[in-house]
Amino acid sequence: MAGVVSTGGASMAVLTGKSIIVGITGGIAAYKMGETVRALVQAGANVRVIMTRAAEEFVTPLTFQTLSGNPVSRHTFDLTEESQIGHIRLADEADAVLIAPATANVIAKLAMGMADDLLTTVVLATQSPVLIAPAMNVHMYENPVVAENLARLVALGRTVIEPDTGFLACGYEGPGRLPDADVLLDEVSAALTAKDLSDSRVLVTAGPTWEPLDPVRHIANRSSGKMGYALARVAQRRGADVTLVSGPSALTPPRGVDLIRVTTAREMEDAVMRRAVAADVVIMAAAVGDYRPTVRAGRKIKRTRDEIELKLVRNPDILASISTLPGTRVLVGFAAETNDVVAHARRKLQAKGVHLMVANDVTAPDAGFDVDTNVVTLIERSGRVDGLDTMSKDDVASAILDRVRSLVASQQPAPVAARRVRRRR
Ligand code: CTP
Numbered sequence: 001m002a003g004v005v006s007t008g009g010a011s012m013a014v015l016t017g018k019s020i021i022v023g024i025t026g027g028i029a030a031y032k033m034g035e036t037v038r039a040l041v042q043a044g045a046n047v048r049v050i051m052t053r054a055a056e057e058f059v060t061p062l063t064f065q066t067l068s069g070n071p072v073s074r075h076t077f078d079l080t081e082e083s084q085i086g087h088i089r090l091a092d093e094a095d096a097v098l099i100a101p102a103t104a105n106v107i108a109k110l111a112m113g114m115a116d117d118l119l120t121t122v123v124l125a126t127q128s129p130v131l132i133a134p135a136m137n138v139h140m141y142e143n144p145v146v147a148e149n150l151a152r153l154v155a156l157g158r159t160v161i162e163p164d165t166g167f168l169a170c171g172y173e174g175p176g177r178l179p180d181a182d183v184l185l186d187e188v189s190a191a192l193t194a195k196d197l198s199d200s201r202v203l204v205t206a207g208p209t210w211e212p213l214d215p216v217r218h219i220a221n222r223s224s225g226k227m228g229y230a231l232a233r234v235a236q237r238r239g240a241d242v243t244l245v246s247g248p249s250a251l252t253p254p255r256g257v258d259l260i261r262v263t264t265a266r267e268m269e270d271a272v273m274r275r276a277v278a279a280d281v282v283i284m285a286a287a288v289g290d291y292r293p294t295v296r297a298g299r300k301i302k303r304t305r306d307e308i309e310l311k312l313v314r315n316p317d318i319l320a321s322i323s324t325l326p327g328t329r330v331l332v333g334f335a336a337e338t339n340d341v342v343a344h345a346r347r348k349l350q351a352k353g354v355h356l357m358v359a360n361d362v363t364a365p366d367a368g369f370d371v372d373t374n375v376v377t378l379i380e381r382s383g384r385v386d387g388l389d390t391m392s393k394d395d396v397a398s399a400i401l402d403r404v405r406s407l408v409a410s411q412q413p414a415p416v417a418a419r420r421v422r423r424r425r
Contacts, residue, residue, distance in 0.1 A: 013044075013392075013394070013395055013398075014189045014192050014193055015040060015043040015044055015045045015185070015188065015189060015192070016043065016044030016045070017044060017045075017046070018044075018045045018046070018095040018096065018192060019045070019046045019048065019093045019094050019095050020040055020045045020046070020047050020048070020094065020095060020096050020097075020098060020188060021047075021048050021049075021050060021090065021094045021096070021097040021098070021122065021126075022036065022037055022040070022047055022048070022049045022050070022064075022068075022098050022099075022100070023049075023050045023051075023052075023097060023098065023099035023100070023102075023106075023119040023122075023123070024049060024050070024051045024052070024055040024059070024064070024099075024100070024101070025052045025054060025055050025099065025101060025102055025103045025105075025106045025119070026052055026053070026054020026055045026056075026057055026058060026103055026105075027055075027058070027101040027102075027103050027135050027136060027178075028058060028101075028169040029100075029101035029135040029169075029177070029178035030055050030058040030059045030101060031058060031059055032101075032178055032181075033059070033064070033100060033101070034059075034063055034064070034067055035180075035181040036098075036100065036181040036184050036185065037049060037064055037067045037068050038067045038181075039181045039182070039185055040185065040188070041067065041068060041069065043185065046070070047068040047069075047070065048068065048070050048073065048085075048090060048093075048094070049061075049064040049065070049068050049070070049072045049073070050072070050073045050074070050090070050118055050119045050122060051064065051072055051073075051074050051119075052074075052106065052117055052118075052119055053074075053117070054103070054105075056074070061074060071085075073085070073087075073090060073118055074118060075118060076117060076118045076121055087118055087121055087122055087125065088125055090122050091121075091122045091123075091125035091126040091127075091128075092125075092126070092127075094122075094126050094128045095128055095192060096128050096129045096130075096131065096188050096191050096192055097122065097123060097126055097128060097129070097130045097131065098131045098133070098184060098187075098188055099119070099123070099130070099131065099132045099133065100131075100132075100133035100135070100161070100178060100184055101133060101134070101135035101136075101178045102132045102133055102134050102135065103134075103135075103136060104134075104136055104140050104141075104143070104146050104149075106119070106120070107132065107134060107146060107149050107150060107153070108145070108146075108149050110123060110132065110149075110153060110158070111148075111149035111150075111152045111153050111156075129159060129191040129192070130158045130159070131158070131159040131160075131161055131184075131187055131188060131191055132150075132153060132158055132159065132160050132161065133160075133161040133163070133178060133179065133184060133187075134146070134150065134160065134161075134163055134176075135163055135176060135177060135178035136163075136176050137168060137170045137172060137176055138168060138172045138173070138174030138175060138176045139172070140176070141163065141174075141175055141176045142174075142175070159187065159191060161179060161183070161184065161187050162175070162179075162255075163175050163176050163177050163178065163179065164177040164178070164179050164180075164183075165177065182252075183255060186233065186237070186254065186255070187255075189237060190236075190237040193237045193238055194238070195238060195239030196238055196239065196405060197235055197238040197239050197240035197401065197405060198238075198239030198240070199280075200235075200240045200241070200280045200281055200405075200408060201240070201241045201243075201278060201279045201280050201281070202232075202235045202240040202241070202242050202243070202279065202280065202281045202282075202283065202404075203242075203243045203245065203272065203275055203276055203279040203281065203282045203283070204228050204231045204232045204235065204242065204243070204244050204245070204282075204283045204285060205228060205244075205245045205246070205247075205268060205272060205283070205284050205285055205286035205288075205318075206223075206225040206227070206228020206229050206231075206232065206244060206245070206246045206247065206249065206285050206286055207223055207224070207225030207228060207246045207247035207248060207249040207251075207286055207287070208220050208221045208222070208223040208225075208247045208248065208249075208286070208287050208289070209221075209247045209248075209262070209263065209264055209265040209267075209268055209286065209287075209288050209289040209315075210247065210248055210263050210264060210289070211264055211265065211289045211291070211292035211293060211315075212263075212264070212292075212293070212296050213293050213296065213297065213301065213310070214296065214297035214298075214299065214300050214301045215297075215298075215299065215300060216300050217300075217301070219289060219291070219292070219293065219312075220248075220289070221287045221289065222287075222369040222370065223247070223286070223287035223369055224249060224250070224251065224369060224370040225246060225247070225249030225251050226251065226370065226371075226372065226393050227285050227334070227374060227393050227396070227397070228244070228246065228283075228285035228286060229244070229246075229249070229251045229253065229254065230392075230393040230394045230396070230397040231283055231285055231397040231400065231401070232244040232253070232254050232257050233254035233257075233394070233397070234394055234397040234398050234401060235397070235401055236254055236255075236256050236257050238401060240281075242254075242256075242257040242258065243257065243258040243259075243260065243275055243279070244257045244258065244259050244260070245260045245262060245268055245271045245272055245275070245286070246259060246260070246261055246262070246286075247262060247263065247268060247286055247287075248261075248263060260275075264289075264292065265288045265289050265292065265315035265316065265318070266292075266315065266316065268286060268288060268318060269315075269316050269318045269321065272284075272318055272322065273318070273321060273322070273325075276322045276325055276329070277325055277326070277327060279329055280329055280330065280408060281329060281330045281331075281332070281404055281408060282322055282329055282330075282331050282332070283332040283400070283404070284318060284319045284322075284331075284332065284333050284334060285334050285358075287336065288315065288318055289315055290314060290315055291312035291313060291314055291315060292312060292313060292315055293310055293311070293312055293313075294311040294312060294313045295311070317352065319331070319333050319352045319354060320351065320352045320353060323352060323353030323354065324353075330355050330356070330404055330407045330408050331352075331353065331354040331355050331356075332354060332355065332356045332357075332358065332400065332404060333348060333349065333352055333354040333356075333357050333358070334357070334358045334359075334360075335348050335349075335357050335358070335359040335360070336360060336362045336368065337359060337360070337361055337362065338361065338362060338363050339361075341359045341360065341361045341377065342359060342377055342379065342385070344359070345357045345359030345377070345379050346379060349379055349381060354381070355380065355381050355407050356378060356379070356380050356381070356400070356403055356404065356407060357378075357379045357380075358376050358377075358378055358379075358396075358400060359376060359377045359378075359379055360374060360375060360376045360377070361375070366390045367390070372392055372393060373390050373391060373392055373393065374390075374391065374392075374393050374396045375388065375389070375390045375391075376388050376396055376400075378399070378400065378403055380403070380407075386399075386403075
């Protein structure tokens with residue numbers, strides 16, 4: 001849909017019904033905030049925009065009033081505004097305050113505890129999380145006094161959203177760009193999410209693997225990585241220390257996760273096996289290529305023959321290998337099936353020694369590859385089976401992580417794979 005901000009498949013359910021104050025200050029990036037306000041409203045939030053006087057030099061309050069569906073607050077001592085919704089009520093009702101773009105001037109005022117306009121007054125009065133997204137010229141951003149003010153705000157419990165690096169409106173290049181709306185929404189969602197996985201190190205795999213045939217071709221599958229990226233994003237939001245091992249994917253990795261990019265199944269195996277020992281949870285959402293060409297041609301295979309035969313050899317089963325590692329961790333597998341979904345998934349759960357198998361029929365509408373929704377059945381080693389309705393991949397991720405959390409709490413030792421793991425190289 002034109003103009004709709006992609007949230008990377010995220011449903012942002014956590015924003016539904018929440019009151020979010022968006023504070024807009026006087027930087028050129030103020031013009032980008034229309035998208036963020038609109039996306040917050042689309043995610044179900046009640047958005048109240050506060051603009052500073054300088055912000056009005058760049059954009060008009062009418063823009064944000066139209067997009068938020070609420071009057072824009074501007075002046076602390078405006079009798080009409082105060083009678084509609086007073087500044088203390090604004091501060092009290094907010095579930096979160098997002099200040100974006102935040103100028104160096106406003107950052108300094110916030111760091112000093114000043115309250116000389118409506119926005120800074122509301123920030124002082126609120127007890128909700130405050131997120132600050134600096135956006136300015138690179139030299140201003142790197143000025144030690146700005147860095148010191150930001151560090152002070154972090155020490156005071158405020159969240160500072162790091163600016164993007166790139167071409168800036170002032171003509172310079174470097175850090176100082178306001179992040180896109182989906183990043184800002186993700187940060188607000190994270191601020192509103194309980195950190196119930198903060199003691200867990202979670203390793204997630206995502207995407208397909210590519211098995212090269214020659215320098216220009218490979219065997220791949222249709223996985224986009226959306227489910228694995230959603231798991232990494234939601235786990236990180238819930239406070240986990242997340243490592244994401246990703247096969248080739250066009251998706252933007254969630255901020256704050258340790259991203260390891262791999263191409264082939266064997267590269268994925270190396271990356272995962274090295275890190276799995278230290279993980280409390282391993283979630284294999286990747287669609288690992290089962291076979292690879294026996295020979296990788298050094299040069300491009302030419303179109304000279306009418307028929308050619310490809311010989312393939314089986315790749316290592318990464319999930320089954322993890323279950324043989326020493327130590328305890330919760331293991332989650334995915335079973336992408338086209339028929340007899342639950343039966344196949346149960347068999348894989350036993351064979352690969354996992355605690356929880358997430359089964360889905362990849363041929364079902366709204367499920368499987370490259371869509372933002374999924375329909376899964378969660379099958380546990382204990383015998384518990386939960387069929388979930390169609391939901392966004394972020395919500396599926398949340399449901400999986402809820403189960404993972406209770407499995408971690410019950411600290412079951414990792415079951416050893418039922419069959420011997422054959423590692424072929
Ligand atoms: N998996 C893995 N290593 C492989 C193949 C699969 O770790 N070489 C993992 C997947 O990441 C997934 C689970 O095993 O979590 C099941 O993958 P799936 O493709 O459904 O099953 P396969 O074991 O490949 O069996 P089949 O293709 O015959 O259905």
